[in-house]
Amino acid sequence: MTNSMNGIVKEKPAAGASFRTDLPIPEVKKNDVLIEVKATAICGTDLHIMSWGDYAASRVPIPMVFGHEFAGNIVKVGEDVREYRVGDRVAGETHIPCNECIQCKTNNRHICENLKIIGVHVPGSFCNYISIPKDCVYKISDNITYKMGAMLEPMGVAVHGVSVAQVKGKDVLIYGCGPIGLMAVGAAKTWGAKKVLAADIVDRKLEAAKQMRADAAINSMSEDIRAIVLKETDGAGPDIVIDYTGSGGAVSSGLSLLKKGGTFVMVGLPNKPMTMDFSENVIYKEAAIIGVTGRRMYETWRECEEILSSGTFSLDPVVGGVYPLADFEKAFESLHNGCPGKMILIP
Ligand SMILES: [Zn+2]
Ligand SMILES: [Zn+2]
Missing domain, CATH: 3.90.180.10 (Medium-chain alcohol dehydrogenases, catalytic domain)
Structure with missing residues (x-):
């Protein structure tokens, strides 16, 4: 040295x-x-x-x-x-x-x-x-x-967000296809989600989401995300929405699309306070909102290793x-x- x-x-x-x-x-x-x-x-x-x-x-x-x-x-x-x-x-x-x-x-x-x-x-x-x-x-x-x-550290943030939502057999909508959102798409697929829908506003990122096996990749700027998500979920909306963007638009769109009784996981950090329709989108819906930060030490690391060794995640x-x-x-x-x-x- x-x-x-x-x-x-x-x-x-x-x-x-x-x-x-x-x-x-x-x-x-x-x-x-x-x-x-x-x-x-x-x-x-x-x-x-x-x-x-x-x-x-x-x-x-x-x-x-x-x-x-x-x-x-x-x-x-x-x-x-x-x-x-x-x-x-x-x-x-x-x-x-x-x-x-x-x-x-x-x-x-x-x-x-x-x-x-x-x-x-x-x-x-x-x-x-x-x-x-x-x-x-x-x-x-x-x-x-x-x-x-x-x-692995950012993968842990992705996996932690998916882990708290218990995605097996559920329809999942993920906002944000940066590296963490992409890894979340792959993690949700590996853990047996029924359908994983990915949303972003950049087509190149949506292409990567498809490579991570997203069932649908939606450009929320140029496409009608509401119509596509409702069609993909038989009109009910996703059981789980995970936001990796922190954008007010994504959070309010995600909460309004969320199925009644569904779970909304917030991982992306908003850079300012947000205004939401809590009556319609949380209370009448009986939605659960979970905040997630970083990785559990060290359960999330073990989950990452489990996903990496699954053979279905790259x-x-x-x-x-x-x-x-x-x-x-x-x-x-x-x-x-x-x-x-x-x-x-x-x-
Ligand atoms: Zn980081
Ligand atoms: Zn301490």
Whole structure:
């Protein structure tokens, strides 16, 4: 190991970030492990950090390496770490729990009262080496490549949203065919949903949804989503709607299409308060609304592995592009241009 490393640093509030070759390799505290990053993926959160809106300004201590979806090899373990060894192939869990609060003590560490996020509150993975608490390490099996490993964290968000809804035998409507929505389509199919309908406003993303085995892919901008969804569900509406967009239009359309007694899962983050017709679409309907954030530690990770080993689920259609870390600007640019799928950086 050399003494310095490469990394992408958010240095100042102005839009953009810098590729640096002179960063110190992080120190390893006694409960931490040092991971050589082999693949790291770009998340919507990273776009917010690049462009530096309110979300980033109120959380990210700059200058800092960002990025939080990654996989690699353990190259050093802290003196109190017994669970992992040098050479283990691992992926990173982004949630850093405090292990002290009531949520942590009742198996809800992903909604810890004092939750910190890798790559947001503390240095991230767009670099050669990252040091993380042992709580954030998940060992991956040999048949999971590093690129797949880097996609497990967002796949967990997808799978968590599908898991809470119990989709087997049900008609499911999914809003948003970004990487997470695409993985949710595949997860719902793998778990035996009767029909999976996918909606987005970008045709290229809808093509990817079909590759993930969506039974119908609907452009909610240019097509009559209401007519198509009602036709596909024999006039009753879907039993389950999962929103990965956070868009007010999608949430209100989804709630109004939802079958009576159905379940609505909210995963996408709205960027402002929303107005809804709760009387018609929730109360008279007896709809259940469930909010979902991140991944359960570590039930969701196991569910992801179960889906990946099912033989019916492939992450290939979810990969949008693979770039060397130094070319990160190209990867961000293709995201801005509406390129579907996950962009993966190789340090
Ligand atoms: Zn992410
Ligand atoms: Zn806690």
